[in-house]
Amino acid sequence: MRQSYRTRRIALPPRYREFRPRGVPARNMNPVSLSVDEYEAVRLADYAKLEHQEAAECMHISRSTFTRLVEKARGRIATAIIEGRSLIVRGGNVEFERTIRRCRHCGEEEAVPILHRTEHCRGCGSDDLEDLAETAGTETARD
Numbered sequence: 826m827r828q829s830y831r832t833r834r835i836a837l838p839p840r841y842r843e844f845r846p847r848g849v850p851a852r853n854m855n856p857v858s859l860s861v862d863e864y865e866a867v868r869l870a871d872y873a874k875l876e877h878q879e880a881a882e883c884m885h886i887s888r889s890t891f892t893r894l895v896e897k898a899r900g901r902i903a904t905a906i907i908e909g910r911s912l913i914v915r916g917g918n919v920e921f922e923r924t925i926r927r928c929r930h931c932g933e934e935e936a937v938p939i940l941h942r943t944e945h946c947r948g949c950g951s952d953d954l955e956d957l958a959e960t961a962g963t964e965t966a967r968d
């Protein structure tokens with residue numbers, strides 16, 4: 826498992842990583858990137874409604890780092906929705922507590938420990954599974 830002083834702890838990989846404004850041609854979307862740690866900051870502060878101190882502890886960072894992170898994230902989301910740009914969640918120096926395995930055949934999702942081996946979808950039995958922690962971790966581009 827990767828570990829460094831800058832690694833941010835993320836509970837689960839994001840289930841949705843790309844958002845597009847309706848009616849804007851793809852070539853004009855000029856995507857905004859939201860890193861996975863920025864996504865997690867918004868999830869903890871604005872969705873789960875945690876205090877910054879508590880959220881910072883979840884991510885294993887200081888409260889001041891958390892506050893800067895969530896402000897940066899809100900700015901990026903605001904830019905995307907005001908300017909009609911697509912929003913892509915990717916990258917960041919992160920470590921996931923658990924992962925989600927999603928069936929490419931039927932869409933069934935299961936949250937499991939990182940090292941848990943999932944051979945088949947519990948919904949349809951397919952072995953064509955996407956590990957969202959792995960695919961989120963491989964998209965490392967930053968804007």
Ligand SMILES: [Zn+2]
Pocket residue numbers: 928929930931932933946947948949950951
């Ligand atoms: Zn399935």
